Amino acid sequence: MALAYYKHLDSTSAFGVWKIEESADELYAQLQLNDGEKAHLETLNNGKRNLHWLSTRVLLRKMLNTDKYIDCQVDEHGKPYLVNFPHHISLSHSFDYAAVIISEDKPVGIDIELVKTKIEKVASKFLIDDELAFIDAEQKIEHLYVCWCAKEAIYKLQGKRSVSFKDNIRLNSFPYSPDGHFDAVLEVGSELTSYDVHYESFKDYMIGYVVGCRELVAS
Secondary structure (H helix, E strand, C coil): CEEEEEEEEECCEEEEEEECCCCHHHHHCCCCCCHHHHHHHHHCCCCHHHHHHHHHHHHHHHHHCCCCCCCEEECCCCCEEECCCCCEEEEEEECCEEEEEEECCCCEEEEEEECCCCHHHHHHHHCCHHHHHCCCHHHHHHHHHHHHHHHHHHHHHHCCCCCCHHHHEEECCCCCCCEEEEEEEEEECCEEEEEEEEEEEECCEEEEEEECCCEEEEC
16 A cells, blocks of 8 residues: 555644555555454455455554554444544545545544546535536536535534435535635534535545534524
């Protein structure tokens, strides 16, 4: 695995992107896994699913810079968390890359996606009309991927499966550029949570991430 990109976001938060170049056996050899994790690996098909699971855990180990066993579990909603480290984490992967974001004191979310034209066909499934209206016609595919990655990152940070991209997450209008940030709001019941979403174009991929929330108000 080769480090493709690493970025400090603040004094306690960072994310990394790695290109997956090893075999499953090479990745496996870099990990300490308990019996439950080994059993879970057995349920994954050989190929990308296996490589993605292994590579995010190897990258997490590198980012935590530890030789200790990392007890990484998932809650009832599928959100990963660490038992024996204080960090908040979020994991993502797409084709040949894995991404991990960590923070010592704030919840985090990250998504990485290979940019493909097929997103145009499903845009109306995750964006409302007001959001579709600000999409740049000249950079439509890339702009749509920013929106998807933003909503996915927020979804991962908040960690509840009941949240809908289209019904609960709202993106403020923003012009497309290869990297930038904009405001978004998560509405669940009577609570509104505001986020500062950041994104970056990376090779043929798009990365979106959020660190913490900006405010919490009652509607």
